[in-house]
Amino acid sequence: MCGIVGYIGTDLAFPFVLKGLKRLEYRGYDSSGMAFLNKNQIDITKSVGKISQLEDLMLSKTHTSKIGIGHTRWATHGEPSDRNAHPFYSNSKKLAIIHNGIIENYAIIKKELQNKGFQFESDTDTEVLINFIENIQQENQVSLEKSLRIALQKIRGAYCILIISVDHPDTIFAARKGSPLVIGIGNNTHYIASDASPIVEFTKEVIYVNDYQIAIIKSDELILKNLGNETITPQITKLDLEITSIDKGIYDDFMLKEIEEQPFTVFDCLRGRLDFKNCNIKLSGVEEFEQQFKQTQKITIIACGTSWHAGIYGKYIIETFCRIPVEVDYASEYRYRNPIIKKGDILIPISQSGETADTLTAIEAAKKDGALIFGIINVAGSSIARICHAGIYTHSGVEIGVASTKAYTGQLTALVLFTLKLALIKESISKQQILEVIDHLQILPTQIQKIIDQKDQLKSMAEKIYAAPNMLYLGRGFNFPTALEGALKMKEVTYIHAEGYPAAEMKHGPIALVNENLPVVFIAPKDNYLEKLYSNIQEINARKGKIIIIANEQDTNALQYTNEVFYIPNSHEILNPILSIIPLQLLSYFVGKLKHLDVDKPRNLAKSVTVE
Ligand code: G6P
Secondary structure: OOEEEEEEOOOOHHHHHHHHHHHHHHHOOOEEEEEEEEOOEEEEEEEEOOHHHHHHHHHOOOOOOOEEEEEEEOOOOOOOOOOOOOOEEOOOOOEEEEEEEEEOOHHHHHHHHHHOOOOOOOOOHHHHHHHHHHHHHHHHOOOHHHHHHHHHHHOOEEEEEEEEEOOEEEEEEEEEEEOOOEEEEOOOOEEEEOOOOOOOOOOOEEEEOOOOEEEEEEOOEEEEEEOOOOEEOOOEEEOOOOHHHHOOOOOOOHHHHHHHOHHHHHHHHHOOOEEOOOOEEOOHHHHHOHHHHHHOOOEEEEEOHHHHHHHHHHHHHHHHHHOOOEEEEEHHHHOOOOOOOOOOOEEEEEEOOOOOHHHHHHHHHHHHOOOEEEEEEOOOOOHHHHHOOEEEEOOOOOOOOOOOOHHHHHHHHHHHHHHHHHHHHHOOOOHHHHHHHHHHHHHHHHHHHHHHHOHHHHHHHHHHHOOOOEEEEEEOHHHHHHHHHHHHHHHHHHOOEEEEEEHHHHHHOHHHHOOOOOEEEEEEOOOOOHHHHHHHHHHHHHOOOEEEEEEEOOOHHHHHOOOOEEEEOOOOOOOHHHHHHHHHHHHHHHHHHHOOOOOOOOOOOOOOOOOO
16 A cells, blocks of 8 residues: 655666566555655656556656655545655655655644645645645754654654655655565665565665654665664564565466465465374464463454455364354454453454554554464564564465465465464364364365366356356355455456355345346355255256356266356365365456456555555
């Protein structure tokens, strides 16, 4: 959600800023802009639309500056337009700012500034912030650094900001609270970005700036301070990220690349964690807090979007295997509804990015109340990963397609490992039952590959449904979350209105939508619910819905109702959802392509939602 980049060093700033924005485009793509310091003035260029439109404008210009900032926007305050795109000048044009986040009390500050004669060209909170800083500087005759500190103490909300100034031609000022900020250390050069993807090509040494910190960045010097003006020693982290993982390679789209990576990413999540011989699951994060896990009476899972669907799956399997009550909450609801959390309770945040603002804030509240925070996170070193007591990394690699695919199967896999480990600690199921799951887990990557190898069949299915305005996804039990996630994928990538429902519950509403034009996808692998699910299939069949069934191999029953059956390999019933979501991801992908849509960057969506 909004991406920021900055460069200060020995080379021209423009190539890094442009490339960096392209790498971060998944964070927001309604408009973009850049600012460079050139001989006593700041030059700003911005454009509504994708980065390629800004690139066209920039390529006709001459570039000489070695200090610059760039921004890709996901609109919060003000419609997407050239006017509301970042960067913004201050009124004197001596300062320019880019910002990721929301300044909640901007309206009142704006009014005060207007009364003092400040003019605003945009509807944004960001333009208010830069003028607020300028006003403090002018009225108090203080340095830019001090006025920045004063302003940040007075604003409410979230921010990651970069500021350049005509009076400080050798410095970028940066600050963060709630929105991510990474600084790469090069040779007399600093690379700045919202995440490490623009930086990894140039250096593997980075500093993750923490909340309430200000960075004063020159080409050969980096000073970190807190808002109280105390200097902080920067902690250098080595990036564990390869440039190849953030390139499309042979693929046209990240979405397909990431779907097809799943045999490997699921394998990476399992790697070194399964011990069949000793019937054990190796998860050091759980082992460290074993007593607390043994005694806990309640688990709460919080997440947003696709990660929330993984959370529902987590509830089903943890309650089945470990016999502990599990609540699943949207992080955005949890943080405001005054939830009951007691010392010793376990809170499991699930997040791909590790930066989702609602999840982050919800964790902070539960942590204060004494909960053990055990994260299931993809991005190592992310803000959420850093505030958890312990957790499991999903090791899904960088996910760039805005609609989550491989991160979801990584989350499900991590939840299975966690559940088995907890069941071992609680002795809630037999070792034999655990070994059965481990046995099936080991062949999961090969089974996922088998599904991907049959993707042409899903392409043909897509041709039959892509013109539908609505769709319904139905599943039961462990595959109820698959129905939710399948529908979400279709909605996000193709703009078809799709609903996911527990199959029996559809009688209480969605059945009214059913006619011969409505594609209805049933997720129907062999499990305890299958017989019941077939009754629901009959109910849709009787009303002439266009039935698609995801079934296990050898389930010939499915063919009685439709020719549109996609077979997935047989597995353990709790692992079926890791297989059954793959054809649904591919179906959405192919429908999106048939509709000539940008499947990697669906309209209005952002990958990393760093505002509430
Ligand atoms: C956005 C993304 C989704 C993601 C959700 C939660 O909406 O587009 O793909 O599931 O945020 O993000 P997280 O990074 O916390 O899993």
